[in-house]
Amino acid sequence: MFKKGDWALLLEEGRAYKTVVRVGSGKAQTIRGFIDTDALAGAPHGAVITSSLGVKFKALPASIFDVIEHRFKLSAQAIYPKDAVHIVKAAGIGPGSVVAEAGTGSGFLTAVLAWYVKPWGVVYSFDNRTEHMKTAVRNLEAVGLLNYVELQIRDVVKSGFGALRVDAVVLDMGEPWKALEHVYEILRPGGSVVIFSTTVEHMAKSVEALKKRGYVNISIEEVLVRRWKSILGELRPETFDVTHTGWIISARRG
């Protein structure tokens, strides 16, 4: 049953259009007319709801990735959900992990990290821009994950990460190689550092810095997801799609 504050994934019946709304947040605008989200409170999962234009939607509980994909105000970052889960794997992150992240950005990756470290882990997330933090707080609160995150406005290149001891560090920032000195201070032996780079030169500099600082087990990977159309009798991959987001570079503190 939906209750106020829940996120609902609305799937148009017989069509591919979908959207995500928050239950109990009044009228939500969609390209298929308005949805009365207050009427969803108390409705069972799987209920059918009709928009102001008479379009029928099936309402299902939204997953964390549904909310992120449809509702996060993404700032100029390029990590996609496909990358986020691969980063979680590459960093060896799981329930209970203690993780540091720089920078926070919109809080998208922060939310994914928090989702996988809960209920006993924590994500320390750093960003040097106040407006990023405001967006991230709003986003993390909206998906109920703010409890698992410690946010701090801080330039980690200049000031380091503070007195932490973490299992993994994730860097999604401008010049990550400049932060590696401080990463070493907080990472436990054997802990993982993961860097996300969108250009080849950025990736090369990151790899060079990792080698110079003695990190081991360095790997460079790109994750490509090939989506297929699901029309029976005409199965084929999508004709146009995302072909590049970035490189996921991972290494261990030796």
Place this chain on the structure above:
Amino acid sequence: MFKKGDWALLLEEGRAYKTVVRVGSGKAQTIRGFIDTDALAGAPHGAVITSSLGVKFKALPASIFDVIEHRFKLSAQAIYPKDAVHIVKAAGIGPGSVVAEAGTGSGFLTAVLAWYVKPWGVVYSFDNRTEHMKTAVRNLEAVGLLNYVELQIRDVVKSGFGALRVDAVVLDMGEPWKALEHVYEILRPGGSVVIFSTTVEHMAKSVEALKKRGYVNISIEEVLVRRWKSILGELRPETFDVTHTGWIISARRG
């Protein structure tokens, strides 16, 4: 500090060779000579250990994926770690999730699912072959995840999944479309079903069955990981690599 029963990732110094051994399990054979794993007990993470052939290794705590990749006896299944984490994402699985899986196989995917649902979730895993169960129990115990898994020898096509109510169902079995009727009985509204298919015909039959049974939000994806060599000045993708494992088909119970 390593203690008896821990898994250690051994990285050859200055070379790419690596292996995983269990601390306190006596002499472990590697292609670089024997490793005295008993001597690792009490050593700090990051310690250097020397093989019987004089080869030096750095010993780091192994991640769950390190152990799985190096030590699981994989039976004839084709799910790779890259697929396993994408399945976790596609199914919306996280800490606390209640998941059903058929079939268990070597327990590789079971272990990954258990790793992400702990400490409060559970994986119900079914297989109709006794030898698979034996392998899976041994593997899950070795990585300390057996506590989060309920294993059962059972043909889910014939007998269903029993009286369960789950958040997600993962099918990695011969003819998954025959199990979809029973999947519907145990899946909560809005819950996810994920099917792994290695051939196009298998994938098409799975999609057809999902549509016929009223599942919604169907997606078909392939995950391709492009690994790069990390030699500075000569950066390039690997020349040969894995180019296909299978399709990840996901849908929601409407």
Place this chain on the structure above:
Amino acid sequence: MFKKGDWALLLEEGRAYKTVVRVGSGKAQTIRGFIDTDALAGAPHGAVITSSLGVKFKALPASIFDVIEHRFKLSAQAIYPKDAVHIVKAAGIGPGSVVAEAGTGSGFLTAVLAWYVKPWGVVYSFDNRTEHMKTAVRNLEAVGLLNYVELQIRDVVKSGFGALRVDAVVLDMGEPWKALEHVYEILRPGGSVVIFSTTVEHMAKSVEALKKRGYVNISIEEVLVRRWKSILGELRPETFDVTHTGWIISARRG
């Protein structure tokens, strides 16, 4: 030096915009203003020409692929230049080859085939729709390749290819498996047949028909071109691009 009837590739100076115009065809409209193509007649290759909006373009002789990509009225076909040259390779086509093609469509693939069989080869191209033929004639004439092509309005499934003896047959049509019986009649022993299929079911039926009819050395390939942005310091693949056109199936007459 450009002369009337030549095709010119116009590259905007300092920008990525480009277009193709025909020399001596009057004023050509572009999104950067009008180009006086008559003024190009007599200008040297590499000349700079200015549009009515004052935008400067460098004028170079266009290659066959430049003309095709910018000027052909493509009907509902999905073969891209990357596929066309791979088809030429898969079919073993070269200068002097005698090739049959069904269907002609816009004449795009026909033009590429003609380009590589000239000066002594010939392409027999069949289509059962008159409007396709009209488009193809116009296109082939525009690129000066009509001399190397014999066009015929004919349903090859019903009526076959006539009394030919060819080195290769290329099928880019609705149900190519229905034409294979007739392909066998005109193909020399050891000659190649290449089929282009855009869906998996179409591809599977084609492969099945090839096997049933005794063709040998069957191969199924997809050609994926990954384009990179060429901004120095920010090298990376394109973010969005074409991810699927079709499968190229080739086989030899045994």
Place this chain on the structure above:
Amino acid sequence: MFKKGDWALLLEEGRAYKTVVRVGSGKAQTIRGFIDTDALAGAPHGAVITSSLGVKFKALPASIFDVIEHRFKLSAQAIYPKDAVHIVKAAGIGPGSVVAEAGTGSGFLTAVLAWYVKPWGVVYSFDNRTEHMKTAVRNLEAVGLLNYVELQIRDVVKSGFGALRVDAVVLDMGEPWKALEHVYEILRPGGSVVIFSTTVEHMAKSVEALKKRGYVNISIEEVLVRRWKSILGELRPETFDVTHTGWIISARRG
């Protein structure tokens, strides 16, 4: 009908094994026993021939690519047939083109270029190593394409290409950016230069040099061929395959 000196593609009946032999060259060793190639002279295309171990092969005329793939002694170069035809397209090469190439290497790419420029075009191919030239001459003669190639032992970086005027230049050499100055001297305005690079740093330097020297319409592409297994009912891409050869960089002389 096969005649002495022809190349025959031998396909094992009912199996995937294949090889290429030269008709009239005595006994040829294969992993399925010896083949009496003298007996092939006079046999029709499509004839069945039996090896000394009783294995049956169907004999078809080999294409240029069959011979190259099976018989060329490839030195340390990494261009694959998929790349070679894409280079032909990127360079706008066709029958009658005049092309310069550095370096010759085993003559593999030279042969492909010659195959497409014949009967009236020519390939000027340069290499500074005598042993490469010897191999190339032998290879080009074996496939009957030596008539379309002018080979010269020469260091094009030091000494340039001589007094030529060409439609296209293809560089498959150690430091191609050092040869670009001389490329400009022989390339007609609007002509194409294509560089093959196997590492990202090599590619970046090539692009930088092209920009500095005023080349226009620069493009960077990778060609990836995804091969599928053709087992009906179990259609799927190959599990392991080539995942990287190199980048094809093309540009026009402005």
